Amino acid sequence: MRRKEFEVFSEFIGSKGLRHTPQREEILDIFLSTEKHVSADELYKLVKKRYPGVGYVTVYRTMKLLSESGLCGEIDFGDGILRFEHKYGHEHHDHLICTKCGKFIEAMKPEIEKMQDKLAKRHGFTPTNHKLQIFGICRKCKL
Amino acid sequence: MRRKEFEVFSEFIGSKGLRHTPQREEILDIFLSTEKHVSADELYKLVKKRYPGVGYVTVYRTMKLLSESGLCGEIDFGDGILRFEHKYGHEHHDHLICTKCGKFIEAMKPEIEKMQDKLAKRHGFTPTNHKLQIFGICRKCKL
């Protein structure tokens, strides 16, 4: 499993004239093995557990490569910490963020997407991507 | 003019047991006099021009108060810089951000808002506010 993601990465590395290194493989491995939205710091700690030799900076640099290659997406909830989510084979989605417990839900409504395109067009704007974050209280926290 | 905003601020200050200071009035004055979405740094420079005595930190602190009082809204475009926009008497709006020139358009579509509420409800989520940013190329940059 995860074969495809490694292939994508390998292709990306090749096409850019970059090099395959154990660190890059290790970081990708750990990133793919967690389903959470990890910050660079969290990821670094996870990587460190299994591959103690890997440095902080290399994690940052590698996550940038993964973003470029389309394997990960960067999410910014406005708390000053950049988080990463799996992107390969994942559909676009918006985020419902609970301001009480900090957890979030991924959700999507095709009608919203369509309307956004309409809104953009109305203003002569050619959209490439968007971010929709809905803040509020989740079911659990409301109880 | 701007009477109302000063009233709101005065009321906020009073209700919180805070104090009226010339610096706070001056910063609010400058903030209201610019229609741009200013960063704290930009605002500091503007304030400095007219009221040289005001310090950097006071601008930051005052903007926080203005946010709390509902007079300004904080916007985070994900570039690491927090910007402020007028909020009093302004309707909620989304942002169309041009990734080429950096300019943005404020826009709104009530249907989108309604659908967002539906999406939230579907997930047992009670929304309080949201941020929608559409990135792309503006009319001018496409020419």
Add this chain to the structure above:
DNA sequence: ATATAATTGAAAATCATTTTCAATAATATA
């Protein structure tokens, strides 16, 4: 094998924002 150029990791730098703290100023109260 060797040369070349990319990559690494540690430490230092950056940059926006926040905290600290002593001096000052606004308000409440005598």
Add this chain to the structure above:
DNA sequence: TATATTATTGAAAATGATTTTCAATTATAT
């Protein structure tokens, strides 16, 4: 009005996430 109380100020230092620097190391091409 004078005074006590407590909030506010501004400068400098601290913070915290991310980036850069740089010499040593390592992957790949020849």
